[in-house]
Amino acid sequence: MNLETVWREEDGARLAATVWRAGDGYRAVSSAPLGGGIGPARWVLNAQVAGRYSRTDPVAHLRELAAAFGLEGPGVGMLTAASVSRTVRRDDGGVRVSATVGLRVPTWASAPAGRPDPELAPIDLDGASPPARAPGTVNIVVAVPVPLSDAALVNAVITATEAKTQALLEAGYSCTGTASDAVCVAARTGAAADGAEVEVFAGPRSVWGARIARAVHAAVHAGALDYSAYLEARNRRGQA
Template sequence: MNIETVWREEDGKRLAATLWRAGDGYRTISSAMLGGGIRTARWVLNAQVAGAYSRTDPAVHLAELAAAYGLEGPGVGMLTAASVSRTMRRDDEGVHVSATVGLRVPTWAAAPAGAPDPELAPLDGTSRPAWTPGTVNIVVAVPVPLDDAALVNAVVTATEAKTQALLEAGYPCTGTASDAVCVAAATGAEPEVFAGPRSTWGARIARAVHAAVHAGALDYTRYLDSRD
């Protein structure tokens, strides 16, 4: 996975994005705003936005950015308020992972019904804020084909590894309320049918995601400490 970092000026800030120009031959499963679901994809874009992001059409915004970067054909696009220039990359026996980790509002997936969510708290005390982009975005590249069920299993495995890494890094949470993930699997051969954490490729996904997210969480802690 050859990822490049590009920069742009937006909302008065210099913002980074990572691009993976994968080309033909990949099938993706993603929760991303642009290119989500199961599909073929030629590229993956993870773009940083300002913390006070106020656009209500993130998919359109991502399509505009993709066009500006010369990305053609179907692809996957994600937004994050985390520092994309601090993206962590880890590999494990052919699996490649990149992760941006920002934990401004660590969140448990299951919370009591009706409990206030700090991610959705009004900015001015009276009105709901604009949509807040995800803060833990994960891209996984697997060099073998995965069938549909294995693709879903790979997302579960990556999510479990993410949560394990966050807990081990000292963050009592399962992630944030708007995390995104993309798993890209090669095409062209007989697909693998398993991607759980004890399968051959699932174990590699788990280790690579865990390593990237754990490193990103520790880096985020150092970043917070440096601001004190």
């Protein structure tokens, strides 16, 4: 996964995005707004938005950004208010992962019905006048160099999510993630006739699932620790 970082000016801020120009030969499973579900993916875009993001058409916005970055054909696009320039990358046995980690509102997946979600509250841009709050979302992109069946793709999402939660807990965050997390797992296309056997399992104890788990865990754990250091430095600046 050759990930590049690109920049743009939007809403009065300089914002980063990561772009993976995968080309032909990949299909993905994703929960992202653009290109979600299972289908071919020639590219994956993870774009940062301003903290006070208010657009109600994220799919149209992502299509605009994809066009601006020269991305053509089917692809996957996700948004985050977290700092995309701090994206962490980790590899394991051919599996490549990138994770953008922001934990403004660490969230347990199961919560009482009717409880207000603070993740939906407006947030300020980095560097804004106090009281500014740090943005948060955990976006994960996984690249697998072998074909996965539909079931294995879904299994890979479960594995990545479990590894993410393990990493967050071990990094000191009492949560399963945030309410706006997104994931994309892209695997090579092919068949046994092409010399690439289709994997039917991607659980954490399968060959490729274990590699996905380790790479996601390493990336999210490092990203969570980096986020903690970012908050600590931010607080020190606020007290100076």
